[in-house]
Amino acid sequence: MADTHKAGAFDIRNVIGSLLAIYGVILLAMGLFADAETEKTGGVNANLWAGIALLVVGLGFMAWARVRPIVxxxxxxHVTDDPTRPAPKKRPRGGH
Known part of the structure; x- marks a missing residue:
């Protein structure tokens, strides 16, 4: 069997998870320390709840990448076929 290694930081789930977690932390901080302006959202601190949700989803993506890594x-x-060669043309149906 061939030697293998994990994709690590190049796994797209880590990139997406990191970005979601960063935005989650920013929104969480805004929800905790900035003016909540709950009259605009019907009494809900939208930044706080959106930040918590983004942080949870971002951490979920990163956990998923750690639990099930891409090998x-x-x-x-070696590929014997030339991948740059165009595919054969299809013949017209029911015709001449």
């Missing part, structure tokens, strides 16, 4: 093989078989 990248070290050795890949």
């Amino acid at each position: 990248v093989p070290e050795d890949v078989e």
